[in-house]
Amino acid sequence: MGSQEVTSWTDMNITVAGLGVSGVSAARALAGLGASVTVVDGGDSPAHHEKAALLTEAGISVQLGDSTTLPEGTDLVVTSPGWKPSSPLFVEAAAAGVDVVGDVEIAWRLRGPDAAPWLAITGTNGKTTTTQMLASILEAAGLRTAAVGNIGTPIIDVVLQGDDAYDVFAVELSSYQLHWAPSLRAHSAAVLNLAPDHLDWHGSMEAYAADKGRIYAGNQVACVYNVADKATENLVREADVEEGCRAIGFTLGTPGPSELGVVDGILVDRAFVDDRQKNAQELAEISDVNPPAPHNIANALAAAALARAFGVEPAAVRDGLRNFTPDAHRIAHVADVDEVAYIDDSKATNTHAAQASLASYESIVWIAGGLAKGATFDELVAGAAKRLRGAVLIGADRGLIREALERHAPEVPVVDLDRTDTGAMSAAVQEAARLARPGDTVLMAPACASMDMFTNYNKRGEAFAEAVRELGATSV
Incomplete structure (x- = not known):
């Protein structure tokens, strides 16, 4: 079946891997x-059994405690994004000639002719914020839209609302989702940046980049890339796109011709204008x-480039950016x-x-540490060394950051909190306050x-905010 779209699902035997949000959505x-x-x-907890009971009521079979055996007679496997390609279930599926796809692929196949x-x-970073910015711009243009994919309502549920429910979708896609979505063909797409991440899942940086690059396949109007990140432009060069699709840089x-950029504090467009060799269109102010x-x-x-590729007027770009409020724990004051x-x-x-965050402030007391996921910190620390007033380290792999600081910023005072309990954040904020001077920024990145x-980065951010509030109460 490969990447061919399915026209009828009746009587197909489909195995869904995983009882997460996307798995439950796909199954239903x-x-x-x-x-x-x-x-x-593979789970067998009370929460798993509770979800299983609800699905069973809907006529869906559920097998808990074993996620390695392919059910007999399976025609197609639908995976949740996080499952590795090397998972035994998928190895068995490949041996049986059974395709494995993700929820994004299913959503794409479920679209109607006028979708x-x-x-x-x-x-690697900025996907959610950019997708939400794009949705805000599209809404400001009076278009019916939704931010979907790796965020918000499961994309299958949105697609099933019908072809006439929306005018356009702003779709955030992870490398996992792109890996499992061979049929996807976007109107226009952007790769914001590329840096090593999730290499334990993909196996190599090359494989990770290749999965990111899948987003450009079959683009119709614009492939948007980051001028400062050559790897994103290379992905555009390698992409097989529709005739007439353009490469648009930010x-x-x-900006040069066919780029969006910044001139004297103004965001400007030299891509979607008449005579782009000579003309530029103001879109918004940095403020x-x-x-x-x-x-x-x-x-x-990047959001503006995609909106302009869809024909959105400049005023809607400005209004959409003004209306946008970022999610919590993203450079939140x-x-x-x-x-x-x-x-x-x-x-x-x-x-x-963290590199992007550290580049945003001049004099920083940096709170850092946690699980490194195989990362190294030399380049990060070397680039930020001149901005650091001090550093406070917490978490399991803080030693890796401490060693990088010793190598590349030996003059920066470092407090190494030998703690991984949740109360460590309060101590970290107190130590950061001791190191900071008026005008400094204490940055938890x-x-x-x-x-x-x-439990997650949200809980970590909440602990930091609570510790700051406690600090403020004691300083009055």
Whole structure:
């Protein structure tokens, strides 16, 4: 069957891997279309059994405690994004000649002939913010849209609302989702940046980049890339696109023809204008971007490029950016205490995200650490060394960051908190306050995952904000 679209699901035997949000969505949707669905999941907890009971009521079979055996007679496997290609279930499926696809692929196949186009976004960092910015711009243009994919409502559920429910989708796609979506053909797409991440899943940087690059396959109007990140442009060069599809760059500098960029504090378009050799169209001011950190301005330019590729007018770009409010824990200003700003960027779970965050401030006391996920920190620390007033380290792999600081910023005072308990965050904020001077920024941009100490990065950010509030109460 390969990447050919399915026209009838009736009487197909489909195995869904995983009882997560996307797995449950896929199972219910496919069963509703007449398929015989079996969900497999290695979990066996009360929560798993509770979900299984609800699916069983809907006529869906569920097998708990074993996610390695392919049910007999399976015609197609639908995986949740996080399952590795090397999973035994998928190895067995390959041996049996059974395709494995993801929920995004199923959503794409379920679209009707008059379905809303997809404007798709991927990258190592900034995907969610850029997708939400794009949706805000599209809404400001009066278009019926939704931010879907790796965020929000499961994409299958949105697609099943019908072809006439939306005008266009802003679609965030992870490398996992792209790996399992061979049929996807977007109207236009952007790769924001590329840096090592999830290499344990993909196996190599080359494989990771190749999966990201799948987003450009079959693009109709625009392949949007980051001028400052040559790897993204290379993916465009390698892409097989529709005739007439254009490469559109975005840059924090002055844009060339077929680029969007910044001139004297103004976001400008030299791609979607008449006579782009000579003309530029004002879109918005830097002050319209919230927050106006360099990497977030880049996000705004990428969102604007996709919107302009879809024909959105300049005023809607400006209004959409003004209306946009970023999610919590993304360079969020928590409070000023004793003339020191406290910034929560708990979402900076890898070195690439932390690098962007550190580049946004001049004098920083950096709170960092957690689970490194195989990352190294030399390049990050070397690039930020001149901006660091001090560093406070927490978490399981803090030693890796401490060693990088010793090599590349030996003059920077470092507090190594030998703790991985949740109360360590309060101690970290107190130590950071001791190191900070008026005018400094205490930046919690961990460059690591959170699961050694917290359930997720949201809980880590909440702990930081609470510790800052406690600090403010004691300083009054």
